[in-house]
Every structure is written in structure tokens, then in C-alpha cells.
Amino acid sequence: MSSGANMHITIRLQFAKNVVSFSDIATAIGQAGGDIVGIDVISSSKTHTVRDITVSVLDSKHADVVVDTLRKTAGVKVIHVSDRTFLMHIGGKIEVKSKIPIKTRDDLARVYTPGVARVCTAIAEDPTKAYSLTIKRNTVAVISDGTAVLGLGDIGPYAAMPVMEGKAMLFKQLAGVDAFPICLDTKDTDEIVQIVKAIAPAFGGINLEDIAAPRCFEIEERLKQELDIPVFHDDQHGTAVVLLAGLLNALKIVDKKIEEIKVVLTGIGAAGIACTKMLLAAGVKNIIGVDRQGAIHRGVQYDNPYWNEYAQLTNPENISGSLSDVIVGADVFIGVSAPGILTVEDVKKMAKDPIVFAMANPVPEIDPELAEPYVRVMATGRSDYPNQINNVLCFPGIFRGALDCRAIEINEEMKLAAAQAIASVVTDEELSETYIIPSVFNNKVAERVREAVMKAAYKTGVARKDDMMFR
Ligand SMILES: NC(=O)c1ccc[n+]([C@@H]2O[C@H](COP(=O)([O-])OP(=O)(O)OC[C@H]3O[C@@H](n4cnc5c(N)ncnc54)[C@H](O)[C@@H]3O)[C@@H](O)[C@H]2O)c1
Ligand SMILES: O=C(O)C[C@H](O)C(=O)O
Ligand SMILES: [Mg+2]
Numbered sequence: 001m002s003s004g005a006n007m008h009i010t011i012r013l014q015f016a017k018n019v020v021s022f023s024d025i026a027t028a029i030g031q032a033g034g035d036i037v038g039i040d041v042i043s044s045s046k047t048h049t050v051r052d053i054t055v056s057v058l059d060s061k062h063a064d065v066v067v068d069t070l071r072k073t074a075g076v077k078v079i080h081v082s083d084r085t086f087l088m089h090i091g092g093k094i095e096v097k098s099k100i101p102i103k104t105r106d107d108l109a110r111v112y113t114p115g116v117a118r119v120c121t122a123i124a125e126d127p128t129k130a131y132s133l134t135i136k137r138n139t140v141a142v143i144s145d146g147t148a149v150l151g152l153g154d155i156g157p158y159a160a161m162p163v164m165e166g167k168a169m170l171f172k173q174l175a176g177v178d179a180f181p182i183c184l185d186t187k188d189t190d191e192i193v194q195i196v197k198a199i200a201p202a203f204g205g206i207n208l209e210d211i212a213a214p215r216c217f218e219i220e221e222r223l224k225q226e227l228d229i230p231v232f233h234d235d236q237h238g239t240a241v242v243l244l245a246g247l248l249n250a251l252k253i254v255d256k257k258i259e260e261i262k263v264v265l266t267g268i269g270a271a272g273i274a275c276t277k278m279l280l281a282a283g284v285k286n287i288i289g290v291d292r293q294g295a296i297h298r299g300v301q302y303d304n305p306y307w308n309e310y311a312q313l314t315n316p317e318n319i320s321g322s323l324s325d326v327i328v329g330a331d332v333f334i335g336v337s338a339p340g341i342l343t344v345e346d347v348k349k350m351a352k353d354p355i356v357f358a359m360a361n362p363v364p365e366i367d368p369e370l371a372e373p374y375v376r377v378m379a380t381g382r383s384d385y386p387n388q389i390n391n392v393l394c395f396p397g398i399f400r401g402a403l404d405c406r407a408i409e410i411n412e413e414m415k416l417a418a419a420q421a422i423a424s425v426v427t428d429e430e431l432s433e434t435y436i437i438p439s440v441f442n443n444k445v446a447e448r449v450r451e452a453v454m455k456a457a458y459k460t461g462v463a464r465k466d467d468m469m470f471r
Contacts, residue, residue: 008037009063010054011070012079017047019075029055032069033062050079093165094172094181130201131406140179140205140399142167143196145187148212148235148270150361151338157183160210167209167234167395175396175446177403179207189215193222200227204403207395208233213269214306230402230410236274238391239359241398241415242437243275243334244282245422246357246389249436250377252428254353256331262351263287264330266323266365267337268296268310275334276314278419281412288315288326291337295319295326324349331355335365342366347374359389377433386434393422393440397449405454405463413456421445421452 015025029036038054057063063081071078102108109115123129130136146160147153164181171179182199184192196206196219206229208220216233223231232238251258263284265272268291276287289296289310296302297320298311319326327333327346332355335342342365347354353376358364364380371378379387398418402410425438425445438445457463 007057007059007063008054008084009057009066010038010052010082010084011067012042012050012052012081013070014048014050014077014079016075017049020073022049022051025053025070025073025076028069028073029053029066032066033058034066054084089162093162094168131204134202135178136202136204137406138176138178138403139203140171140177140207140403141182141196141199141203142171142179142207142209143182143184143192143211144209145184145192145211147187147210147215149210151363154212157185164209167207170392170440171207171396171399174392174440175400175450177396177399187215189218189222192219193226196223197226200229203229204406205229205399206231207399208235210235211270213273214304216270217273217306224409228408230399230407232395232398232410233270233274234391234395235270237278237410237415238394238398239271239336240274240278241394241419242389242391242422243357243359244278244416244419245393246379246387246437247279247332247355248282248419248423249426249431250332250355250357250379252431253433253436254331254355254376256353258283259285261286261331262329263332263334264290264323264327265334265336266290266341267335267360268307269336271336271359273306273310275336276310278415280313281416282419286316288319288330290323290326294322333357333365335360337365339363340365340367342371344370344374347371353377357389361390377436379436383440387436388440389437390440393437393445394418394449397421397446398453400446401450401453402457404450405457405465407453407457407462408464409462410453411456411460411462413460414453414462417452417456418449421448424448 026036034055034057036053037056040052042050042052055066057066067078067081070076102111119133123133142164144160144164146155146157149155149160149163160183161181164183168179168181171177184195186192211219220231220233265276265287268289276289279287296307296311297315297318302308324346328349329351331351333342335358337360339360355377356371356375357379358366359381361381368378368380368385379389381390382388398410422445425442425448426435
């Protein structure tokens, strides 16, 4: 399965009318396996025509095959090839906009010197006024060091930017939160903690993103202790929240109790450890974690201290072995690891009515089309298949709620409330194998998550909004 399903390329080509017809070109594209999804005439003369032909292809290799076929067709000249996805990224995807225009000298004197000085002084005298007089109240920093970007791994801070810009777009569109992508050119835990602390004054919350385990745990813990604004590692907690929402609904379909299921989870990293903790808190008793060297079990000393702790909390029968060994009889498979590691043979060994959540991005642990015939409920992290279990269902609404009540943190109760809120958007009448989790575009999601999260924040005493100081 490719990472670029729905990949569209636009090929600008010129063809000599007396040598080749458009239907010859369409046939050539079809024979190379491409699907024409759009045609635009750019110019036409007596002898030549220039057209932009948009073609759906499987991946970039397939795109090369289609383009090569056209290059070899007599009378055809390929002028250039563009990829719609790349075109959407030219110059980046977000910008900063002013709320008020500066039209007159008077405006200038208010938004900037000298007027602004009075506002600065007011904040200097009472720093809590930053909430009412600066962007802090509505602004989140999306911070990555580029070490665990999607399932692409350590691709560095420059390459991480498009994902962080995308997260910022989603924050804004789904919950009205202004988010800044900030990619740091350091992998040093102390340095990351120091930098984030130092930039915190401008922000009402910190969303850590795509920072590899195990460093992400210490970074988050230390920042939580040192800052009075919510710090939330999206790949851990956002994923765990949405996973639980999806599982609660999937279990209704197969009519199994959460306490009785056997769960096998692959990828004991940031997402995997947080998902496991959330499932244990929700009542799962039998969960086995599998990483590269097989099932995590007691009796081994792992280099990774988090795995030693993990072994204590999970795998009640202390089973060892590979994924194929431990998957036998499992009710649920959860993948937050790497592409293609679950085989159809593995799925066939699961208990009746298997639930498979293959959540690695962009390529899941098993191709949904291969798994489909053998599973009862199938979900991925992607938007091009039904049941998208992706942290995008959580982070906009959870931060909206936290910002609106000026929460000092996002705690366990707030996360659980968010999971239940997401699950509740799908009504019992609507619930089906292909609809266990609401769509990212369902505008009820962020609002419901916001309300639930605020309620939990007030209940647990972490909301400061009623405190006059933070108005
Ligand atoms: N759908 C979602 O919302 C969502 C959210 C977060 C992460 N993810 C995906 O989950 C994956 C992991 O993300 P993370 O942030 O936890 O990264 P991470 O680097 O912290 O953890 C990944 C873990 O997977 C393990 N792993 C790699 N290859 C494996 C294999 N062949 N078999 C078993 N384990 C293997 C690694 O050793 C590591 O422990 C990525 O693909 C990411 O895109 C999806
Ligand atoms: O970015 C996503 O689509 C989800 C998640 O944060 C991931 O790292 O895969
Ligand atoms: Mg991520």
C-alpha cells in the first residue's frame, strides 16, 4: 500500500495534432494504469495543443511510469509535471493576519508606540493581564524536534515543518485556536525544556508533536512541572483519547466487555505507551505490547526503562514471542508502529469478530483492503478509509476547552471526558462497522470535546477562568 493514495499529478503536455490525437494520449495513460481525473486546455493552435492532464496514480514510482509512457509517445512533448500536494505547500500553508487594519496615524499610535506602552506597563504590573491583552489566551505552540514525524521517523526539524503547519491549520479550522509551528534544531532534552520554557509567555498551551520516545516522556513531565499552562504531547494523549473513543464504540458492535477482551498493541513508543495506560484505566485487563523484538514481558532487563515498567503493568500471563505468536485469540489489534507488520495470516488467528486498528501513518500496519474480509471492524489513521482514528479528533477541541477555562493542565479526567465526548457523537442508530468514530469534518466533535473538557477541568479544580485574576 502506498503512502500517496489519491496522489494526483498534473502533466502539462504539448502534442502535434497531425501526429497524435487526444484519444491516443488517453489510451497511453490508461495502459500505464493512470486514471484521468481532469483535463484543461491551456492553448491551441492549428498544429499544436497544450493541455494540463490531471492523472490519479498510486505513488511516485507509478507517476514516473505514466510520464515516461507519454514521453515515449510520438508527437507528445511533456512540458512539466506538477504534483497537487506539492503545489499546496508552495510558500507554506499558513500566515499571520492582523485583526485590525492600521489606517491612520491615530491607529498607529494606539497599536504601536506610544499607545502600546501603556498596555505593556499594565502587563508588567500584573502579568496575568497577558491573558486579556495579548494573543496568549488563544495561542498554542506546536513544538517538534522532528525525531518521530508520523511513521517517517527522525527526519529532522526542516522536514517536520509541513506536518506542524498542517496541525496549525487544523487547530484554526476546527477550533479557532491560533497555533504556531515551531521545529527545534536540537534533540537535547535539557535544551528543549529550556527553549519551550523560555518561549512560553506568548502561549496559552504547548502541544508537543512527533518527538520520539523515550525522550518525549521526560520532556513532557518536566515542562508540565515547570509551566502553568497545559503541556500535552499529542502523539501520546491525543492518540490515546481517540483510540479509546473508537474502541468503546467498536466493542458495542461486537458486543464484548472491555474487561474481558485480549488486546495486542504494536509499537511501544510514545503513542503505544499512552494508549496502553488509557486502556488499562478504562478497564482492559489483558493487553500485550509488542515492539521490534517481540512481546514485552517480565524476566528480561530492557535498556529502555519505560519497557521494564510496561512489562509490570501488562501481559498478565507473561507470554513471550513474536507478533504472530501472541496475536492468537486476540479480540483487538492496535498498531502504532510501522507499515505492513500485521499479515492476513495473523488476522486469521484472532478471536471471533476481530477489531483491527492499524494506526501507523501514513502507511498502516496492514492494508485495509487485504484485512477487510477477515475483520469485523477496521480502522486506520488515514482520511481515505472509513473509521479514521487520528489524534486530529482530539487536539483542537481539548485545547479549545483548556484555553477557554484557562486550565493549568490537561489531566486524566479531562482526557477521559474527551474520549467519551468523541464516542458520543456517533449515536446508537448511526453506529456501524464502518462508522465507529465521527468524521474530522463533523463540527459537533470539537464543540462536544470542549464542553466535556471544561466540565472536567472545573470539577478537578484546574480551571482558572472564574478566578478574577485570569479573566
Ligand atoms: N493515528 C494517529 O492518530 C496516530 C497518532 C500518533 C502516532 N501514530 C503513528 O504511530 C506510529 C508511532 O508513532 P510514535 O509517535 O509512537 O513513535 P515512536 O517513535 O515514539 O514509537 C514507535 C515505536 O514503534 C516501534 N516499532 C518500529 N517498527 C516496529 C516493528 N516493525 N514492530 C514493532 N514495533 C516497531 C519502535 O521501536 C518504537 O518503539 C507512527 O507511525 C505514527 O504515525 C498515529
Ligand atoms: O499527524 C497525524 O496524522 C497523526 C499523528 O500525529 C501521527 O504522528 O501520525
Ligand atoms: Mg504526530
